[in-house]
Amino acid sequence: MxxxxxxxxxxxxxxxxxxxxxxxxxxxxxxxxxxxxxxxxxxxxxxxxxxxxxxxxxxxxxxxxxxxxxxxxxxxxxxxxxxxxxxxxxxxxxxxxxxxxxxxxxxxxxxxxxxxxxxxxxENKKLFSPGKSTGKKVAIVGAGPAGIACACELRVLGHEVDIFEAKEKPSGLTVYGIAPYKITNKEVLDEMEYLQEQLDYTIHYNHAITTKEQIQELETNYDAIFLGVGIGPTATLGLPGEDKDDVIGAVEFIEELRMKHHEIQIPDTVIVIGGGNTAMDAASESAKLGAKQVTLVYRRDKDSMGAYAFEYNYSIASGVDSLFNATPVEIVGNGKATGVKFVKTHVVDGKLESIDGSEFVLDCDLVIKATGQAKQGNFLSNIDGLTVDRRTKIQVNDQYQTTNPKYFAGGDAVNGGAEVVNGAYEGKMAAIGIDLYLNIV
Ligand SMILES: Cc1cc2nc3c(=O)[nH]c(=O)nc-3n(C[C@H](O)[C@H](O)[C@H](O)COP(=O)(O)OP(=O)(O)OC[C@H]3O[C@@H](n4cnc5c(N)ncnc54)[C@H](O)[C@@H]3O)c2cc1C
Ligand code: SF4
CATH class of the missing domain: 1.10.1060.10 (Alpha-helical ferredoxin)
Incomplete structure (x- = not known):
């Protein structure tokens, strides 16, 4: 409780x-x-x-x-x-x-x-400055950790940078997704401002790149393009009743929480479906917003969860309850969700199976789905010659160059979803790859 x-x-x-x-x-x-x-x-x-x-x-x-x-x-x-x-x-x-x-x-x-x-x-101590201008221009799609790190490194190397960002703030999931007890919005945005002031790159906010025409325009106007688009919104589960009111994806729930803080309304009873770090965050956050009963439900056993143990322990310490070996089969309710029907599961010969006749309904006022993010396949299919794997991860070589030589990529769009530090590293390494490419072409 x-x-x-x-x-x-x-x-x-x-x-x-x-x-x-x-x-x-x-x-x-x-x-x-x-x-x-x-x-x-x-x-x-x-x-x-x-x-x-x-x-x-x-x-x-x-x-x-x-x-x-x-x-x-x-x-x-x-x-x-x-x-x-x-x-x-x-x-x-x-x-x-x-x-x-x-x-x-x-x-x-x-x-x-x-x-x-x-x-x-x-103290706004200036430690970095742009390198001597090379006259080359690079476009970056996405101002998340990967895009920002790529921009900083490219500026030090003397290339001009324009970032195109769909949202109205920089840093991607760092400000829109990460739990507010790890970092405040101000801390995130102060670092963004500190970097941009010294390194002087341009960010075009509310400027999503979505169409083939926009992509062609970038190809005409820039010498290279970096894709730091991350992964998309919460994936759908395909469950009956999923379209009812009060069923929300974890990524969307957390974004609303980060932008509205105490103004977000949380009901008394919340079910969070999933076993990854995002599920743990959504559950802890619901409890800290004042929900009285928060239940994490995962389809396998505790040891099979993808979440780090410290994230699970933190959610339990925040007052969250957990339920294992139950998978959702339907969101119940009349127009609005009033509960989730689950079926119990067990593992037979290494395969997860439902137990016949074990269905039960858990009541709630809000369902949060933390069952993975959809991929950026539609957007990426607009770019000629780009190879993605079967999980829609962009394929890159050691320099983070894609199979279309003008494009480089890094962060979640390449690694499939990791941590901020991975995005920061890959964005920086891609900038070094871009520099090499621009010095050759
Ligand atoms: C709920 C949640 C909690 C997390 N908690 C942690 C944590 O505690 N610690 C940690 O290290 N990592 C955490 N992560 C992971 C971390 O946030 C990501 O690995 C990291 O942000 C990836 O950086 P990125 O730049 O690749 O993508 P993102 O951060 O997703 O940034 C991509 C940017 O591209 C923009 N964009 C997308 N498509 C377009 C387009 N077509 N045109 C223009 N702009 C576009 C997006 O608006 C976004 O700003 C968490 C992730 C989630 C979902
Ligand atoms: S150098 Fe690293 S590993 Fe060694 S004591 Fe210091 S923090 Fe620990």
Whole structure:
């Protein structure tokens, strides 16, 4: 049973969604950095997809060179501040820290990272500037982590950049999708502004690229194009009753929550269907918005869930209940959803099967579907010569160049859905690939 009071003001919202990784003060950062062993060939650095020199930036913090630390971080990862807060650090850098094997608390790498990056963002310390102009122009479709990282790196390399973004804010799912107890909207947007001010790229908001004509226009006006379009809205389940009122996709629910905060209305009883990280987030968020009974329902057993254990534990700690081995067969109700009919499941010879006659209905006022995102197939089919695999992931080579040589791609559209840090890394590497391509053609 969840026990949060419904937030009625922004201040109450901030209490319910208080930050999981609050900022360290200077004393905390000094002592925490003093614990680092500055390992040779540090495993934490290998575990980070962007390979930030973690022992170096921790040493810089410890010796009072916080600005140098921020530079070390941003040079490896343009979304260094967001990643410090939203990365699953226990699975990446912190999970690889040598202290992990010694029964000693691991170094809080994410929070140290934020200590440094937050300082330069707040003080608006200019660390980067555009490179000498090459006269080449690159179009980027999508201002998510992949698109923004690609833009920053291209500007340092001296290429002009125009980003075309469907929505009205930059950073993609970082501001529209990630749970607000991991990072605030202000923190996300401040980093975006900090980068754009120094590196001077243009973002055209509310400017979706959807038609073949728009694509041809980009091909005519730009020397190369980067696709950082991510993956799409929540996929449909194909269940009877799915079109009833009060049935919503998790991605759409979370976007509304991030944009409206306490103004979003949550009913008392919520069912969240799914077993991935997005399902865990939607469930924890429903509880923190004041729903009294939030039930996570997953069709297999607990160990088969795709979600990280820490995300599941966090949802349970937020007051969420869970139910395993039940799959939805129908959304019930009259015009509006009043419950979900499930059938129990079990595994026979490695295959999930429904148990005949085991149907039951769980009542609710809201159904949140967290069962995967639809892909960008329609949009991508407008681009000649682009190869996608059977899961609609764009195929790229080592330089993140697609099978149409003028196009490069990275982030969720290529990896099928990973983390912000992967998008940031792939966007940066694609920019280096584009630079190589532009120097050859
Ligand atoms: C609910 C949820 C929670 C998550 N939580 C975490 C987390 O805690 N930590 C973490 O590291 N990762 C998390 N992720 C994953 C992370 O957000 C993504 O991996 C990352 O944002 C991918 O970056 P991207 O740039 O590839 O795509 P996106 O962030 O999706 O950005 C793509 C951008 O392209 C724009 N776009 C799309 N099509 C077009 C078009 N045709 N024309 C113009 N613009 C277009 C979109 O509007 C969007 O701004 C979460 C994801 C979800 C869905
Ligand atoms: S593994 Fe841990 S102790 Fe070693 S350098 Fe990385 S953070 Fe420091």
């Amino acid at each position: 969840a026990e949060y009071t419904r937030p009625k003001t922004e201040a109450e919202f901030e209490v319910n969604f208080s930050q999981k990784k609050p900022l360290m003060n200077a004393t905390e950062a000094f002592y925490e950095s003093s614990r680092c062993l500055f390992c040779y060939d540090a495993p934490c650095m290998h575990a980070c997809p962007t390979h930030i020199d973690i022992p170096l930036f921790i040493k810089q913090i410890h010796t009072g060179n916080t600005i140098g630390a921020a530079e070390t971080i941003f040079e490896a990862n343009w979304l260094g501040n967001a990643c410090g807060k939203v990365c699953p650090t226990t699975e990446l850098c912190e999970g690889s820290c040598v202290y992990e094997n010694q029964n000693v608390p691991v170094i809080q790498i994410g929070r140290l990272q934020n200590f440094a990056t937050d300082k330069v963002i707040k």
